[in-house]
Amino acid sequence: MLSSNAAPSGATTMEAITDQPQLRLTGVRKTFHRDRKTVEALRDVSFEVPRGQFLSALGPSGCGKSTMLHIIGGFETATSGSVHLDGKPVTAPGRDRGMMFQQATLFPWKTVQANVAWPLLVDGWKRKHARERARELLATVGLSGFEHSYPAELSGGMRQRAALARTLGLAPDILLMDEPFGALDAQTRELMQEELTRIWQESQLTVIFITHDINEAVFLGDRVLVMGARPGRIIADVEIELDRPRGAHTKRDPKLVEYHNEFWDLIRQEAGPQPSGSRDAGETPS
Amino acid sequence: MANVTFPRALAPRNLLTGAALRRLLGVAALLGGWELVARLGGTRLTPTLDEIAIRVLYDIETGTLLFHAQRTLLLAFSGLAIAVVVGCAVGLLMARSRWAEAALQPLLGATYPIPRLALYPVLILLFGLGAAPKIVLVSLECLYPMALGAYVGARSVTTTQLWLARNVGASWSRTLRDVIVPAALPSMLTGLRAAAPVMLIVIVVTEMIGENRGLGYMIMLARANFEPDGVLAVVAVLAVLGFAFDRAVVLLSRVLVFWERDVRL
Ligand SMILES: Nc1ncnc2c1ncn2[C@@H]1O[C@H](COP(=O)(O)OP(=O)(O)OP(=O)(O)O)[C@@H](O)[C@H]1O
Ligand SMILES: [Mg+2]
Numbered sequence A: 001m002l003s004s005n006a007a008p009s010g011a012t013t014m015e016a017i018t019d020q021p022q023l024r025l026t027g028v029r030k031t032f033h034r035d036r037k038t039v040e041a042l043r044d045v046s047f048e049v050p051r052g053q054f055l056s057a058l059g060p061s062g063c064g065k066s067t068m069l070h071i072i073g074g075f076e077t078a079t080s081g082s083v084h085l086d087g088k089p090v091t092a093p094g095r096d097r098g099m100m101f102q103q104a105t106l107f108p109w110k111t112v113q114a115n116v117a118w119p120l121l122v123d124g125w126k127r128k129h130a131r132e133r134a135r136e137l138l139a140t141v142g143l144s145g146f147e148h149s150y151p152a153e154l155s156g157g158m159r160q161r162a163a164l165a166r167t168l169g170l171a172p173d174i175l176l177m178d179e180p181f182g183a184l185d186a187q188t189r190e191l192m193q194e195e196l197t198r199i200w201q202e203s204q205l206t207v208i209f210i211t212h213d214i215n216e217a218v219f220l221g222d223r224v225l226v227m228g229a230r231p232g233r234i235i236a237d238v239e240i241e242l243d244r245p246r247g248a249h250t251k252r253d254p255k256l257v258e259y260h261n262e263f264w265d266l267i268r269q270e271a272g273p274q275p276s277g278s279r280d281a282g283e284t285p286s
Numbered sequence B: 001m002a003n004v005t006f007p008r009a010l011a012p013r014n015l016l017t018g019a020a021l022r023r024l025l026g027v028a029a030l031l032g033g034w035e036l037v038a039r040l041g042g043t044r045l046t047p048t049l050d051e052i053a054i055r056v057l058y059d060i061e062t063g064t065l066l067f068h069a070q071r072t073l074l075l076a077f078s079g080l081a082i083a084v085v086v087g088c089a090v091g092l093l094m095a096r097s098r099w100a101e102a103a104l105q106p107l108l109g110a111t112y113p114i115p116r117l118a119l120y121p122v123l124i125l126l127f128g129l130g131a132a133p134k135i136v137l138v139s140l141e142c143l144y145p146m147a148l149g150a151y152v153g154a155r156s157v158t159t160t161q162l163w164l165a166r167n168v169g170a171s172w173s174r175t176l177r178d179v180i181v182p183a184a185l186p187s188m189l190t191g192l193r194a195a196a197p198v199m200l201i202v203i204v205v206t207e208m209i210g211e212n213r214g215l216g217y218m219i220m221l222a223r224a225n226f227e228p229d230g231v232l233a234v235v236a237v238l239a240v241l242g243f244a245f246d247r248a249v250v251l252l253s254r255v256l257v258f259w260e261r262d263v264r265l
Helices: A010-018 A065-073 A112-122 A127-140 A156-168 A186-203 A214-220 A248-252 A254-271 A279-283 B013-041 B049-062 B064-096 B098-111 B116-127 B132-155 B159-168 B172-208 B215-224 B228-256
Strands: A023-034 A037-049 A054-058 A080-085 A097-100 A174-178 A206-211 A223-228 A233-239
Touching: A023 A065, A037 A065, A037 A080, A037 A233, A054 A065, A054 A214, A065 A097, A065 A174, A065 A206, A065 B159, A097 A156, A097 B159, A112 A127, A112 A156, A112 B159, A112 B172, A127 A156, A156 A186, A186 A214, A206 A214, A214 A248, A214 A254, A223 A254, A233 A254, A248 A254, B013 B049, B049 B064, B049 B228, B064 B098, B064 B132, B064 B172, B064 B215, B064 B228, B116 B132, B116 B172, B132 B172, B159 B172, B172 B215, B172 B228, B215 B228
Parallel strands: A054 A206, A054 A223, A097 A174, A174 A206
Antiparallel strands: A023 A037, A023 A080, A223 A233
C-alpha cells in the first residue's frame, strides 16, 4: 500500500494529462540560521496536489510541517526549490490560500462576528453585507448564537470553529490547516473532524491538513504524506482507500486500523530505537 | 461545545470592602502621623490637618485655587497630549521598523538619564517666557514612558497575527489600525499611567521658577508670605489631582482594553 514519493496512482494519471495539478512543490528546501546554528527544516520536498483533494500531512514534532505550510502560504520563502499554484509561482501570501495557523489568531478585542467579518471588510465589503456573511459562515461551523461573544468566552473548539469560519470567508481555493485540532480534547476533536469532513465535502475545496495524529490524518485524508525529521522530508505518500462519505462508522473500519499500524511502524522506524509510547495502544480504535 | 459562562466574581462583599480599607491604611497612617506631630510638637511650620483643610476651602472660596489650577492643568495636558501623539508614533515606528529602531533606540537610551529639567533655561531661551517652554518640558518628560509603552506593546504583536493580516490582504495602514494599535493599547495605557504623575511634577516645578500663575506659583507665593498652610494646601490639592488622574487612567483602561479583564493595573 505504501508507494514511494509522488508516484501518481492510476486513478489520477488521466486527470494529470488533461488538468495540471493545482499545487506543485518542486525540490523545496528550507534552512534556518539562528545563533550560528543551521537547521535544515525541509529537504527536497516535492509533491503535487490535484484540485479538490484532502491531503493530510503527518509527522513528528519539529519535522517541518508548519514550515512547509508557511512556504505554501507565501509567508516564508524556500531556500531553494519552488511552489507553483495553478502554474504560477507563489511569491507572497494571498486570499487564494486560506491559512489556519497553529497558534490562535482570533483578535481578543473583537467579537466572534467581528473577527469573521474582518477579512470581508478589508476586502471592501459593505458593513451590513459583511455582517450577514459572517453570520452565515458562523452558522456553517455551528457557532450560531455566539456572534457577540468574545474569543476569551469561548472554549478551545469553538475558537477553532470561529477561526475556520474566518478562513472560509476568504473564499480560498486551498485551505491550509496547521494542526487546527491539536489542542482539543479527544471528543471535541472527533466532532470537529466529522464537521470538517462535511464542510469540505460541501465546498469541494482543496485542503492541506497538518497533524501529528495518525488516525486524524487517515480519517480525514484522501491521501497522507508522512514526514520524517532531521532533516524534514517526505518519507511516504499514500492514497487512503476508505469509502466516502466518511463518518462515525469509518472510525470502526478495520482498514483504518491497518493504515494506523502501517504509519505507526513507519514513524517508529524513522524515530529509531526509542521507548515505544502509549500511542499505539491508546489511539487504535477499538 | 457547551455554552460557556463565566461566573461573576463571587467574592463576598465584606472581603471587597476589607481590601478597600487596607488600601486606605497607608494614607491614613501618613495623615495620622502628621496630625500627631503637628499637635504634640507642632510649630507654625506644621499646620494640623484641619488648618490645611480650612486653607484649601479658603483658596477655593476666593477663586485663587481654580484660577491657578486651570492654568496648570491646561499646560500640563497640552504637554501630555503632545507626548501621547509623538510618543506613540515613535514607539510604534521603533517596534515595526528595524531602521527606526536602530536609529532611535540609542538616542532615547542616551537622553533618558539626562535631567531634562536642567534644559529648562535653554528652553526659555528658545521659546520665550510664556507657556511654550513649560509645555515642551512636560512633553519631553512624558515622551519616554509613552514611547516605551507603545514600543513594548507593538512588539507584543505576534508574527502569526501579522501573517494573518497579510493572508487577508490588509494594507499596512489597515494592519496598523486593526491589529497593531489594539494589541499595543494595554501597554500604551501603562505608559500613560506612568506619564501622568510625571506631568504634574514637571509642570509644578517649572511654575515654581519665575512664574506668576499656576499651582507652582501658589506654592512659592505662600512660602514667600511664610504661610506653611498655604503651601500644604496646594500640595494636598496636587495629591488629590494625582490620585484622580491615576484612577481615571485605570478606568480608561478598563473600558478600552476590556478584553484583558484579568490584568489588574
Ligand atoms: N523561524 C525559525 N528560526 C529558526 N528555526 C526554525 C524557525 N522556524 C522553525 N524552525 C526549526 O525548523 C524545524 C521545523 O519547524 P516546524 O515548526 O516547521 O516544525 P513542525 O513540524 O511544525 O513541528 P510541530 O509539530 O511541533 O508544530 C524545527 O527544528 C524548528 O526548530
Ligand atoms: Mg507546527
